[in-house]
Amino acid sequence: MPGIWFFDLDNTLHNASHAIFGGMDERINQWIIQHLQVGAAEADRIRREHWRRYGATLIGLVRHHGVDGLQYLEDTHRFDPRPLMRFERGLALKLAPLPGRKMLLTNAPSIYSRRVMAELDLDRRFHGHVAIDHMRVFGQFAPKPSKRMLRQLLARHRIQPHQAVLVEDSVANLKAARAIGMRTVLVRGYTRGAVRSSGYVPAHSAHQSGRASCVDCCVHSVAHLRRKAWLISSLDRTLADV
Template sequence: MWLFDLDNTLHDASHAIFPLISANMNTYIARVLGDGSTPATIEQVNAARLGYWKRYGATLLGMIRHHEVSAPHFLAETHDLADLAQMIRAERGLARMLRSLPGRKILLTNAPTVYSRDVMRHLGLQRHFSHHIAIENMHVHGQLRPKPSKLMLRRLLRRHGVAAHRCILVEDTLANLRTARQLGVRTVWITQYLRMSDPIGTAPLPRMLKRPAYVDVKVKSVRQLPARLHQLR
């Protein structure tokens, strides 16, 4: 069974989508952290975003825990992208690549359902996935547990009746790959759309991206997967 991430894995979210989501997120967090009339400064916003991302794996979890933010409201506001179709950039041949890979394919994304379904529709890839798991579907024991949650991933594997070693996670985010590998899931790291190593765009990636030990296969593009299958068996 294959678990595919969406943003910066199946399409280039860093080109135009992530910058707009980031700007929306800054506006939202500034409003929440402000005093009711004056928004928080960009320094305060960046500190919160980076701190919560490092501590919880997702800024949203910190906003929920420390500021009682509504997850649906946060996701709707930050992913309000009127010109989504014009912002999408992706390679040709993705459908053909997915057809060539043996086994079930599940979309596993920390993005919200409405946004991720829209992206998949524009990419024309919906029919190649048996399930679409967005962040709203990642609750465990009543708590939101997005990637890189081990609890969420264990529950997903149990629900689909698949042993960890028979599952492959295809991702751009190393933290998610690291957690999956700790559970025994095989891992593929996609690197071509990576721009920064933090969510606020202040930490450039090193020029040479070395493959960590917990990554089984490192490829630039998902289109290289069929040629690397022998390394995942």
């Protein structure tokens, strides 16, 4: 059985595409406009480009614009997400039968992720909470899809890659996890729903029409994982040469 399930947060445990992502994008754009002194179109371009290149806009802003990363996270995520949330009720009970420990692994900051996890009633049911402000390698921010960060995380918990499962809506993050020998589950429901309803592919999520080679298992919702646990635990995996 897998030792640890690492769960992403947005568009994995809840529907961030419903209302949260749009507002968050606007807050980030406004922050960039104010602090980098650029126009609206340029701010939007900067946000999108850094996210696509690094997996988190934060990294590009720190590396290329010298911003205070922690202040940026505080400024852009200082809001109450609860009125904007949509999620499956009873999620805690549906995840309870999964074998092994459960941890949150999110590129969102803890100021936001802890509020969301509390609303989901998962905060006290998970064994750990790793947010982007905790993801550091040699003192530098290293969020998903950093392979170095993932290896460091597994070493900290004294677990082999094949004993860990990453549950995500992002194929790029799953690809990194698969490359170091972790098992991978793609959650498609919330991203697909956003595409069907508006035709808009959220920049934060990876929309995949087919099944990528880095994906061991696909589910519409994390609530369906208990039906797939037997498959995940029986995967015949060869560890990557790390």
